Amino acid sequence: MQNLGHDLTVITSTPKVAYEGIATAHFNRRWDVSGASELIGLVKGSRPDALVVQYVPHAYSERGGGLAVALLLRRLARSISVPMVVNAHEVYGAWTESAKRIPWHLSQRFAAVILASSAEAFVVTIKRRQGELKRFLWPWTERVKLIQIGPTVPAHAPDPDWRRRHGVADGTFLMTSFGLGHPTQAVTQLSAVLDTLAAGGVNARLFIAGRLDVVHPLVTHLGYVSSEDAYQLLAAGDVFVLPLADGVSSRRSSVISALAVGAAVATTAGRDTDLDLFCGGGVAMSPSGDPDAFAELVLQLATNAEARAGVTRLGRELFSSTFAWPVVGNMWAELLEQAAEQNIRKRKARNVWLFSAAIDRKRVNPKRFRP
Structure with missing residues (x-):
């Protein structure tokens, strides 16, 4: 305004x-x-x-x-x-x-x-x-x-050394997420995602900002961070992951902030999801309430760089046409x-x-x- x-x-x-x-x-x-x-x-x-x-x-x-x-x-x-x-x-x-x-x-x-x-x-x-x-x-x-x-995370210049400074080895599939631990954020599924990736031979890690209760040896909790650190986290990741019990919707500032950064987003479709808005491929979705389907979705993105790039490209288009602040x-x-x-x-x-x-x-x- x-x-x-x-x-x-x-x-x-x-x-x-x-x-x-x-x-x-x-x-x-x-x-x-x-x-x-x-x-x-x-x-x-x-x-x-x-x-x-x-x-x-x-x-x-x-x-x-x-x-x-x-x-x-x-x-x-x-x-x-x-x-x-x-x-x-x-x-x-x-x-x-x-x-x-x-x-x-x-x-x-x-x-x-x-x-x-x-x-x-x-x-x-x-x-x-x-x-x-x-x-x-x-x-x-x-x-x-x-x-x-x-989006609620302001834009900053990406830090090319973020992954190295946080101990993320080359070739690691880095997932990111953040939130405040709302009951609709079905983050308990993320442990199963990490196990599925490990079983599929994917060297993966998950970095979380905010307060999401995920216990797993491959998870790094950053706690509450500044807006710039949140931006760098989103920009450094390969995929932003956030399964939702009620489905992705246009009130999810975390997902919209990830789209603003240009991250590929993996989430779920549920009762709150406007399919006319989100079914165009701008986010990768599986049905909410199905942890196995969500884990398989993330595995496909981890092992198929072309599919991941397609989600990223369509996500940028979705953001610029619908969620950008000028709109x-x-x-x-x-x-x-x-x-x-x-x-x-x-x-x-x-x-x-x-x-x-x-x-x-x-x-x-x-x-x-x-x-």
Whole structure:
């Protein structure tokens, strides 16, 4: 958005956060209605044309109910004269997770209703979720929009000595992966992948950044790394591997960041996978929930350099046409401009109605009026 010439202000509760060329304001209260006055003041002080709310229920409270922050944002939306757009990376959990989580699932769904009724647009990143939310939020179905995310790892100049400095011998098939250990990341399959590669005569290693619970002698855990180190990791690998229980989708920033670097990606297709988007060969996929099929997929990529190069080439095309920030940024700019224009039209219509109502009241003769 900044590259498109828009001015940005970030309001955050994270201390000591600064972004180059972007104004930053700090919110020091709890994310509930008790902090409404301060948040309203911060938003009004920045005088925006539109307000974008990054929404993940667990980002605002450990329990992740979402209801408290939804009520706060509803109060905010009613107190400002600019449109609010909700960017919902996650919305609510599945009923099948746990019976003990039912109160939180209900709270998350109530929060989604409150946000959709208060916002000018409700943006999600997965096509299946868009369809699901259009049915669930049927009174506001036109507000539910789909915009995929872009890469979260900034580009750097590749380090040609990265493999040598990390003890990766020549001829080693290097797999890379990273993530935060979300239950949908089926990383327990990666140990089986390493065993399958070893049985197939492939000298392989796996380097992991972040927090993925994979125990195997051929795995090196780097822990949390800088954005530059994450880029160098992706650039140094032969294949980025990430099996997913719900399938690859346009909300998986790790996969999209790997595509941005130009890595060949091996992943899985599941219920969240938009086949129209991912079936063109830009990522190599096997069915989710089938560890043997995923291990065989990676073995084929390891032993067939031509197939691996084809996945890399198609992955670059997929990224540049769909996930590159100029593409995503233009979609956001168009949505926000439409939201701002629609908000202006609504305000003008409301002013006309109020003016008309005021004239009608003046025409009433109190002596002749009867209720």
